[in-house]
Amino acid sequence: MASSFINFKGNGFWIKDNILNLTLIFLYAKMSEPELPSWAIEFENLIKKNAAGEFYGFVDLELDLFLTNDERTLLFIKLLDQTIEILSKVESDLRNTKLYDSVKNAFVLDGINIEAVRLIKVLEYLKGLVKGEIATNESDPIEYFF
Helix, strand or coil: CCCEEEEEEEEEEEHHHHHHHHHHHHHHHCCCCCCCHHHHHHHHHHHHHHHHCCCCCCCCCCCCHHHCCCCHHHHHHHHHHHHHHHHHCCCHHHHCCCHHHCCCCCCCCCCCCCCCHHHHHHHHHHHHHHHHCCCCCCCCCCCCCC
């Protein structure tokens, strides 16, 4: 099972690609709702490619390239928070949500067990990373689980 190191400004975390891809599907769905600035549209396209598994084993969200100032970082955090809020409201099956409906035709999700709590944890790690709260690097021991 492939893993990737998601990094921003030299820090990051390791994550299995399958749970990251699944999380990015729902982040992509949220990103596709509002009108985004041109840089964010490029970022949204990269998120979609990563969500689709195009970079299996070497996922790179290119956070350093896209989140170059506070305004961009705050927009990304806002999108993460909005996705977390939607997923937090899921009581049983994620498949019964508007967010799922918006991605089900773009990605193959049949037969995949989708646990909202795990996706939320990944989104929280991404948020912590861009907020500078995660200080681990690629060679540090892994003390977390998604």
